Amino acid sequence: MAQDFYTVLGVSRTADQAEIQRAYRKLARQYHPDINKDPGAEDRFKEISEAYDVLSEPETRRRYDAFGPDFRQVPDGMDPETWARARSGAPGGGPYASGNPFGSAEDIDLEDLLGGIFGGRARRHGPMPGADQEASIELTVEDAHRGGKRSITLGPRTIDVDIPAGVTDGQRIRLAGQGGRGTDGAPPGDLYLIVHLAPHRRYRVDGRDLTVDLPLSPWEAALGTTVTLEIPGGEAKLKVPPGTSTGRRLRLRGRGLPHPRGAAGDLYAKACVVVPSELTDEEREQFERLAAVSAFDPRSSDRR
Known part of the structure; x- marks a missing residue:
């Protein structure tokens, strides 16, 4: 029996598009073969992707709800009850009557099916x-x-x-x-x-905009610097202003995903100040001197 796409994503049949998207993203991160090396992860990821393809598109979802996994075979304008009777082989029956919403997994010959429903009139109605x-x-x-x-x-x-x-x-x-x-x-x-x-291990995508983390040393963040940033399609020079704190977003206009008929997206570098995990004696001495002379208080009320 065909796998129910709602079950694959772990959502109810009444789930809205936001729920479906959240479920897909969560499962995709869990089972993507670049991340999950389990032998069955790739097949599971393919199931998740197929389910999302169908349920994320309103018209395709509507047809799936009406016809189950047969929805790709059903011609436009077909009545769900007529299709169900044809699938069961008995008037008034159908896959929903047996408790199986998707019926059997047997292949259907569309021409034979239409001939059975309409008494051969489908052939006389011309090409489809x-x-x-x-x-x-x-x-x-x-x-x-x-x-x-x-x-x-x-x-x-x-x-x-x-x-x-x-x-x-x-x-x-x-x-x-x-x-x-x-x-x-x-x-x-x-x-x-x-x-x-x-x-992606580096980029987070929002429409055509991309965001990448930008690690900075304390002195780079405090004094400002220019860094070479790896971006899709090459490299870019990015100027970091003095006094940059963790979380600040620096924009490279038009360096996100291109747009064939409009403005390209932007690339945002999100600053993250990183301190050395171990200090040399000289580094420790310099930091201690800075601590002694600086009046800066990162927890002062005017920074909250």
């Missing part, structure tokens, strides 16, 4: 265009930034895909004519690839 289909594609932040060609495998097919530079998490890439096959010479449907950005 192929159904649109969806699949997921996972990219690193670097892949999303630069774009380029990728090959994906969907069942027996391998498809070459041009990834636009600057794709974002959740964006749909349309591949015209790569969906389900039409009947009687009708054109095929389209294939939509849903982009998922993999968790």
Whole structure:
């Protein structure tokens, strides 16, 4: 029996989009194969990604709720009760009557099904265009930034895909004519690839904006400095103003994910002041001298 996508994500069937997204992000961090080296983590991650692909898109979720795992095979306009009766093979029956919301996992021949429902009228009504289909594609932040060609495998097919530079998490890439096959010479449907950005060890993504941690020594933070920062697509010089404290965000305008038809996102470097774990005698002496002459109080009321 097909796995229930709601069960995969651990959410109720009434969960809203925010709950679904939170559940996906939590599970993705737990089972991503770059993080979890358990032999079954990759398969579990694929299940989680497929469930999120379906439930995060309102129209696809609606069809999934109506038809279960058969939703990709069902033509537009099909009535759920009619489909259920056809799946069960008996009038008034159907997969919901047996307590199994998704019915059996047997393959269905769409032409035979329509012929059985409408007494062969489907064939006389002429060609039927192929159904649109969806699949997921996972990219690193670097892949999303630069774009380029990728090959994906969907069942027996391998498809070459041009990834636009600057794709974002959740964006749909349309591949015209790569969906389900039409009947009687009708054109095929389209294939939509849903982009998922993999968790990254350095970058946090918010739309097209990126955030990266910027470790600073106490003297760099106090005196100011210029650092070379690794960013997607190369390096950038970043000026750190004097008096920078932990948590301050320094912006590099337009150095986030590019936008093919508008302004690129920004990159934010979040300052984090780091002290030496061990001090030499000279370093300790200098810090002690600084402590003796400085009137700075980080816990004073005017800093709260």
